[in-house]
Amino acid sequence: MTLDRIDRKILDILQRDGRIANADLADKVGLSASACLRRVRTLEEAGIIERYVALLDQRKLGRLMDVFVEISLTGQSQETLENFERAVARSSEIMECFLMAGDADYILHLTAEDPLDFERIHRDHLARLPGVLRMKSSFAIRPIVRRTAIPLDGGG
Amino acid sequence: MTLDRIDRKILDILQRDGRIANADLADKVGLSASACLRRVRTLEEAGIIERYVALLDQRKLGRLMDVFVEISLTGQSQETLENFERAVARSSEIMECFLMAGDADYILHLTAEDPLDFERIHRDHLARLPGVLRMKSSFAIRPIVRRTAIPLDGGG
Protein backbone atom coordinates (compact mmCIF):
# COMPACT_ATOMS: atom_id res chain seq x y z
CA MET A 1 0.00 0.00 0.00
CA THR A 2 1.28 3.39 -0.95
CA LEU A 3 0.50 6.50 1.10
CA ASP A 4 0.08 9.91 -0.46
CA ARG A 5 0.32 13.28 1.22
CA ILE A 6 -3.33 13.20 2.31
CA ASP A 7 -3.04 9.73 3.84
CA ARG A 8 -0.09 10.86 5.89
CA LYS A 9 -1.97 13.93 7.01
CA ILE A 10 -4.92 11.77 8.06
CA LEU A 11 -2.63 9.48 10.04
CA ASP A 12 -0.85 12.37 11.66
CA ILE A 13 -4.11 13.94 12.81
CA LEU A 14 -5.56 10.65 14.05
CA GLN A 15 -2.48 9.74 16.07
CA ARG A 16 -2.89 13.05 17.90
CA ASP A 17 -6.68 12.99 18.18
CA GLY A 18 -8.14 9.55 17.73
CA ARG A 19 -11.68 10.71 18.39
CA ILE A 20 -11.88 13.58 15.93
CA ALA A 21 -15.18 13.53 14.05
CA ASN A 22 -14.79 12.30 10.50
CA ALA A 23 -16.41 15.50 9.25
CA ASP A 24 -13.76 17.62 11.01
CA LEU A 25 -10.97 15.37 9.80
CA ALA A 26 -12.28 15.73 6.26
CA ASP A 27 -12.21 19.51 6.61
CA LYS A 28 -8.63 19.52 7.85
CA VAL A 29 -7.34 17.43 4.98
CA GLY A 30 -9.50 19.16 2.38
CA LEU A 31 -11.67 16.22 1.42
CA SER A 32 -15.37 15.47 1.52
CA ALA A 33 -16.51 13.43 4.51
CA SER A 34 -17.17 10.27 2.55
CA ALA A 35 -13.88 10.33 0.66
CA CYS A 36 -12.10 10.88 3.94
CA LEU A 37 -13.92 8.06 5.67
CA ARG A 38 -13.10 5.70 2.83
CA ARG A 39 -9.41 6.46 3.24
CA VAL A 40 -9.57 5.94 6.99
CA ARG A 41 -11.28 2.56 6.53
CA THR A 42 -8.65 1.54 4.00
CA LEU A 43 -5.87 2.50 6.42
CA GLU A 44 -7.58 0.50 9.15
CA GLU A 45 -8.03 -2.56 6.96
CA ALA A 46 -4.40 -2.39 5.85
CA GLY A 47 -3.46 -2.49 9.54
CA ILE A 48 -1.59 0.80 9.29
CA ILE A 49 -4.01 2.11 11.86
CA GLU A 50 -3.76 -0.68 14.44
CA ARG A 51 -6.33 0.55 16.92
CA TYR A 52 -7.73 3.49 18.82
CA VAL A 53 -7.06 3.86 22.52
CA ALA A 54 -7.56 6.27 25.39
CA LEU A 55 -4.28 7.23 27.06
CA LEU A 56 -4.61 7.45 30.83
CA ASP A 57 -2.53 9.49 33.25
CA GLN A 58 -0.64 6.74 35.03
CA ARG A 59 0.41 9.02 37.88
CA LYS A 60 -3.18 9.97 38.62
CA LEU A 61 -3.96 6.26 38.72
CA GLY A 62 -1.27 5.76 41.33
CA ARG A 63 1.40 4.24 39.08
CA LEU A 64 4.32 6.35 40.21
CA MET A 65 7.21 4.09 39.22
CA ASP A 66 8.65 3.27 35.83
CA VAL A 67 11.12 0.40 35.80
CA PHE A 68 13.37 -0.90 33.05
CA VAL A 69 14.63 -4.45 33.35
CA GLU A 70 17.52 -5.86 31.34
CA ILE A 71 17.31 -9.60 31.02
CA SER A 72 19.83 -12.26 30.01
CA LEU A 73 18.58 -15.74 29.23
CA THR A 74 20.16 -19.07 30.06
CA GLY A 75 20.46 -19.91 26.39
CA GLN A 76 19.70 -18.68 22.89
CA SER A 77 17.75 -21.63 21.53
CA GLN A 78 14.58 -20.97 19.60
CA GLU A 79 12.63 -22.73 22.31
CA THR A 80 14.12 -20.67 25.15
CA LEU A 81 13.31 -17.44 23.36
CA GLU A 82 9.80 -18.50 22.41
CA ASN A 83 8.92 -19.64 25.92
CA PHE A 84 10.18 -16.40 27.35
CA GLU A 85 8.34 -14.28 24.82
CA ARG A 86 5.08 -16.11 25.31
CA ALA A 87 5.27 -15.58 29.05
CA VAL A 88 6.00 -11.89 28.56
CA ALA A 89 3.04 -11.50 26.23
CA ARG A 90 0.76 -13.06 28.85
CA SER A 91 1.76 -10.65 31.61
CA SER A 92 -0.41 -7.56 31.66
CA GLU A 93 2.12 -5.78 33.87
CA ILE A 94 4.78 -5.63 31.18
CA MET A 95 4.23 -2.55 29.06
CA GLU A 96 7.04 -3.00 26.56
CA CYS A 97 9.48 -5.73 25.69
CA PHE A 98 12.19 -5.78 23.02
CA LEU A 99 14.62 -8.44 21.89
CA MET A 100 17.93 -6.61 21.93
CA ALA A 101 21.27 -6.67 20.24
CA GLY A 102 24.20 -6.09 22.55
CA ASP A 103 24.68 -6.77 26.25
CA ALA A 104 21.23 -7.86 27.33
CA ASP A 105 18.96 -10.26 25.52
CA TYR A 106 15.74 -8.43 26.33
CA ILE A 107 14.68 -5.14 27.80
CA LEU A 108 11.37 -4.78 29.63
CA HIS A 109 9.56 -1.64 30.61
CA LEU A 110 6.89 -1.81 33.28
CA THR A 111 5.17 0.41 35.79
CA ALA A 112 4.40 -0.05 39.47
CA GLU A 113 2.53 1.91 42.09
CA ASP A 114 5.36 1.96 44.62
CA PRO A 115 8.27 -0.23 45.77
CA LEU A 116 5.92 -2.68 47.48
CA ASP A 117 3.91 -3.04 44.32
CA PHE A 118 7.12 -3.61 42.39
CA GLU A 119 7.97 -6.39 44.79
CA ARG A 120 4.62 -8.00 43.99
CA ILE A 121 5.24 -7.67 40.26
CA HIS A 122 8.76 -8.99 40.66
CA ARG A 123 7.52 -12.01 42.59
CA ASP A 124 4.39 -12.81 40.57
CA HIS A 125 5.50 -11.80 37.09
CA LEU A 126 9.22 -11.27 36.61
CA ALA A 127 10.47 -14.14 38.77
CA ARG A 128 8.17 -16.51 36.90
CA LEU A 129 9.52 -15.75 33.45
CA PRO A 130 11.19 -18.90 32.12
CA GLY A 131 14.81 -19.21 31.08
CA VAL A 132 16.08 -16.09 32.86
CA LEU A 133 19.73 -16.14 33.86
CA ARG A 134 20.14 -12.58 35.10
CA MET A 135 17.98 -9.50 35.62
CA LYS A 136 19.09 -5.92 36.15
CA SER A 137 16.41 -3.41 37.10
CA SER A 138 16.79 0.34 36.64
CA PHE A 139 14.35 2.75 38.21
CA ALA A 140 13.10 5.96 36.70
CA ILE A 141 12.87 9.03 38.87
CA ARG A 142 10.61 10.99 36.58
CA PRO A 143 9.14 10.63 33.08
CA ILE A 144 10.21 13.48 30.80
CA VAL A 145 8.49 12.56 27.56
CA ARG A 146 5.93 9.94 26.61
CA ARG A 147 4.95 10.05 22.98
CA THR A 148 2.91 7.69 20.85
CA ALA A 149 2.92 9.73 17.65
CA ILE A 150 5.28 8.45 14.97
CA PRO A 151 6.92 11.29 13.00
CA LEU A 152 5.27 11.38 9.60
CA ASP A 153 6.46 14.49 7.83
CA GLY A 154 7.27 17.99 8.92
CA GLY A 155 8.17 17.80 12.58
CA GLY A 156 10.69 19.36 15.00
CA MET B 1 -11.13 12.22 42.75
CA THR B 2 -12.13 8.73 43.80
CA LEU B 3 -12.82 5.97 41.28
CA ASP B 4 -15.41 3.29 41.86
CA ARG B 5 -15.70 -0.08 40.19
CA ILE B 6 -17.65 1.35 37.25
CA ASP B 7 -15.15 4.15 36.63
CA ARG B 8 -12.35 1.63 36.48
CA LYS B 9 -14.34 -0.51 34.10
CA ILE B 10 -14.95 2.48 31.85
CA LEU B 11 -11.25 3.34 31.85
CA ASP B 12 -10.27 -0.23 31.15
CA ILE B 13 -12.60 -0.46 28.17
CA LEU B 14 -11.59 2.93 26.77
CA GLN B 15 -7.87 2.20 26.99
CA ARG B 16 -8.48 -0.87 24.82
CA ASP B 17 -11.01 0.69 22.47
CA GLY B 18 -10.90 4.47 22.47
CA ARG B 19 -13.55 4.76 19.79
CA ILE B 20 -16.24 2.58 21.27
CA ALA B 21 -19.65 4.21 20.90
CA ASN B 22 -20.89 5.69 24.14
CA ALA B 23 -24.08 3.62 23.87
CA ASP B 24 -22.06 0.39 23.69
CA LEU B 25 -19.80 1.47 26.52
CA ALA B 26 -22.90 2.21 28.62
CA ASP B 27 -24.20 -1.30 27.89
CA LYS B 28 -20.94 -2.94 28.91
CA VAL B 29 -20.77 -1.16 32.24
CA GLY B 30 -24.49 -1.44 32.92
CA LEU B 31 -25.36 2.25 32.86
CA SER B 32 -27.64 4.42 30.75
CA ALA B 33 -25.96 6.32 27.93
CA SER B 34 -26.24 9.68 29.63
CA ALA B 35 -24.95 8.49 32.99
CA CYS B 36 -22.05 6.80 31.24
CA LEU B 37 -21.19 9.84 29.16
CA ARG B 38 -21.22 12.03 32.26
CA ARG B 39 -18.69 9.77 33.92
CA VAL B 40 -16.47 9.79 30.84
CA ARG B 41 -16.52 13.59 30.72
CA THR B 42 -15.66 13.77 34.40
CA LEU B 43 -12.71 11.44 33.87
CA GLU B 44 -11.57 13.57 30.95
CA GLU B 45 -11.85 16.81 32.91
CA ALA B 46 -9.96 15.31 35.83
CA GLY B 47 -7.17 14.51 33.37
CA ILE B 48 -7.33 10.81 34.18
CA ILE B 49 -8.16 10.29 30.54
CA GLU B 50 -5.37 12.34 28.96
CA ARG B 51 -6.33 11.95 25.33
CA TYR B 52 -7.49 9.62 22.61
CA VAL B 53 -5.10 8.51 19.92
CA ALA B 54 -4.83 6.17 16.97
CA LEU B 55 -1.93 3.73 17.32
CA LEU B 56 -0.15 3.15 14.04
CA ASP B 57 1.87 0.13 12.94
CA GLN B 58 5.35 1.58 12.91
CA ARG B 59 6.76 -1.29 10.87
CA LYS B 60 4.20 -0.75 8.13
CA LEU B 61 5.24 2.89 8.10
CA GLY B 62 8.84 1.87 7.55
CA ARG B 63 10.12 2.45 11.08
CA LEU B 64 11.95 -0.84 11.49
CA MET B 65 14.40 0.14 14.23
CA ASP B 66 13.87 0.73 17.92
CA VAL B 67 16.82 2.29 19.71
CA PHE B 68 17.44 2.89 23.39
CA VAL B 69 20.01 5.51 24.33
CA GLU B 70 21.53 5.83 27.78
CA ILE B 71 22.77 9.32 28.44
CA SER B 72 25.12 10.78 31.03
CA LEU B 73 25.25 14.53 31.44
CA THR B 74 28.26 16.74 32.09
CA GLY B 75 26.78 17.85 35.40
CA GLN B 76 23.76 17.55 37.65
CA SER B 77 22.85 21.20 38.09
CA GLN B 78 19.22 22.20 37.81
CA GLU B 79 20.08 24.24 34.74
CA THR B 80 21.86 21.38 32.97
CA LEU B 81 18.92 19.06 33.53
CA GLU B 82 16.32 21.61 32.49
CA ASN B 83 18.13 22.54 29.30
CA PHE B 84 18.47 18.91 28.39
CA GLU B 85 14.85 18.12 29.13
CA ARG B 86 13.56 21.07 27.17
CA ALA B 87 15.56 20.00 24.14
CA VAL B 88 14.27 16.44 24.45
CA ALA B 89 10.68 17.65 24.65
CA ARG B 90 11.16 19.64 21.44
CA SER B 91 12.39 16.68 19.41
CA SER B 92 9.58 14.80 17.75
CA GLU B 93 11.89 11.86 17.10
CA ILE B 94 12.22 10.97 20.77
CA MET B 95 9.34 8.72 21.77
CA GLU B 96 10.16 8.30 25.45
CA CYS B 97 12.57 9.85 27.90
CA PHE B 98 13.03 9.12 31.60
CA LEU B 99 15.25 10.64 34.25
CA MET B 100 16.89 7.61 35.81
CA ALA B 101 18.36 6.49 39.08
CA GLY B 102 21.52 4.39 38.71
CA ASP B 103 24.20 4.33 36.05
CA ALA B 104 22.78 6.59 33.39
CA ASP B 105 21.16 9.96 33.93
CA TYR B 106 18.56 9.56 31.22
CA ILE B 107 17.23 6.85 28.99
CA LEU B 108 15.73 7.66 25.60
CA HIS B 109 13.65 5.46 23.36
CA LEU B 110 13.32 6.36 19.71
CA THR B 111 12.55 4.76 16.39
CA ALA B 112 14.25 4.99 13.03
CA GLU B 113 13.56 3.66 9.56
CA ASP B 114 16.99 2.09 9.08
CA PRO B 115 20.62 2.69 10.03
CA LEU B 116 20.92 5.64 7.66
CA ASP B 117 17.85 7.22 9.19
CA PHE B 118 19.32 6.64 12.63
CA GLU B 119 22.42 8.48 11.51
CA ARG B 120 20.24 11.43 10.52
CA ILE B 121 18.47 11.38 13.88
CA HIS B 122 21.77 11.04 15.69
CA ARG B 123 23.21 14.01 13.82
CA ASP B 124 20.17 16.31 13.84
CA HIS B 125 18.61 15.41 17.18
CA LEU B 126 20.80 13.44 19.58
CA ALA B 127 24.10 15.19 18.90
CA ARG B 128 22.40 18.55 19.46
CA LEU B 129 21.13 17.76 22.92
CA PRO B 130 22.91 20.08 25.39
CA GLY B 131 25.05 18.96 28.30
CA VAL B 132 25.65 15.41 27.11
CA LEU B 133 28.86 13.77 28.35
CA ARG B 134 28.35 10.23 27.06
CA MET B 135 25.79 8.29 25.03
CA LYS B 136 25.38 4.56 24.71
CA SER B 137 22.93 3.29 22.11
CA SER B 138 21.38 -0.18 22.19
CA PHE B 139 19.48 -1.54 19.23
CA ALA B 140 16.41 -3.68 19.32
CA ILE B 141 16.16 -6.63 16.98
CA ARG B 142 12.45 -7.13 17.32
CA PRO B 143 9.61 -5.70 19.41
CA ILE B 144 7.90 -8.40 21.50
CA VAL B 145 5.23 -6.41 23.32
CA ARG B 146 3.96 -2.87 23.05
CA ARG B 147 1.19 -2.07 25.44
CA THR B 148 -0.48 1.18 26.36
CA ALA B 149 -3.11 -0.22 28.73
CA ILE B 150 -2.40 0.31 32.41
CA PRO B 151 -3.49 -2.66 34.55
CA LEU B 152 -6.63 -1.57 36.39
CA ASP B 153 -8.04 -4.63 38.08
CA GLY B 154 -8.42 -8.25 37.13
CA GLY B 155 -5.61 -8.94 34.67
CA GLY B 156 -3.10 -11.70 33.92
Place this chain on the structure above:
DNA sequence: ACTGAAATCGCTAAAAC
Protein backbone atom coordinates in the same frame (compact mmCIF):
# COMPACT_ATOMS: atom_id res chain seq x y z
C1' DA C 1 -26.28 13.88 44.10
C1' DC C 2 -26.64 10.75 40.78
C1' DT C 3 -29.43 8.02 37.61
C1' DG C 4 -32.67 7.20 33.77
C1' DA C 5 -35.80 8.72 29.86
C1' DA C 6 -36.94 11.54 26.15
C1' DA C 7 -36.07 15.00 22.52
C1' DT C 8 -32.99 17.45 19.66
C1' DC C 9 -29.13 17.96 17.06
C1' DG C 10 -25.24 16.55 14.42
C1' DC C 11 -22.54 12.92 12.45
C1' DT C 12 -21.84 8.63 10.07
C1' DA C 13 -22.30 5.77 6.37
C1' DA C 14 -24.18 4.28 2.06
C1' DA C 15 -26.12 5.24 -2.45
C1' DA C 16 -26.05 7.62 -6.73
C1' DC C 17 -23.34 10.21 -9.74
Place this chain on the structure above:
DNA sequence: GTTTTAGCGATTTCAGT
Protein backbone atom coordinates in the same frame (compact mmCIF):
# COMPACT_ATOMS: atom_id res chain seq x y z
C1' DG D 1 -13.84 12.25 -5.15
C1' DT D 2 -18.42 14.67 -4.41
C1' DT D 3 -23.20 15.34 -3.20
C1' DT D 4 -27.26 13.70 -1.09
C1' DT D 5 -29.97 11.44 2.26
C1' DA D 6 -31.64 8.23 5.72
C1' DG D 7 -30.72 6.53 10.08
C1' DC D 8 -28.34 6.28 14.17
C1' DG D 9 -25.62 7.99 18.08
C1' DA D 10 -24.27 11.89 20.95
C1' DT D 11 -25.64 15.36 23.90
C1' DT D 12 -28.73 18.06 26.63
C1' DT D 13 -32.68 18.77 29.37
C1' DC D 14 -35.78 17.32 32.69
C1' DA D 15 -37.89 14.36 36.03
C1' DG D 16 -37.30 10.43 39.47
C1' DT D 17 -35.02 7.96 43.09
